[in-house]
Amino acid sequence: MLFETFHPIWQDEYQPCEKIRFVGGLEYSINKHNKLDIGYMIQKEVFEKNPYTDFVFKL
Numbered sequence: 001m002l003f004e005t006f007h008p009i010w011q012d013e014y015q016p017c018e019k020i021r022f023v024g025g026l027e028y029s030i031n032k033h034n035k036l037d038i039g040y041m042i043q044k045e046v047f048e049k050n051p052y053t054d055f056v057f058k059l
Helices: none
Strands: 001-006 019-028 035-045 053-057
Touching: none
Parallel strands: none
Antiparallel strands: 001 019, 019 035, 035 053
16 A cells, blocks of 8 residues: 655645555565465645646556
8 A cells, every 4th residue: 555645845835735645556476486466546736726646557
């Protein structure tokens, strides 16, 4: 599990954060040389008039 926030540092106007990201996943070792990695990420803009949200599935 992972949680990140992105803070702008070169802006004239103060914003507490620009976007947030939540990530979760699992890794399973199939054998000595192979593994299966599966995950999901949600990334969302904050403090915007029309914020976008990304949903990403990883396999």
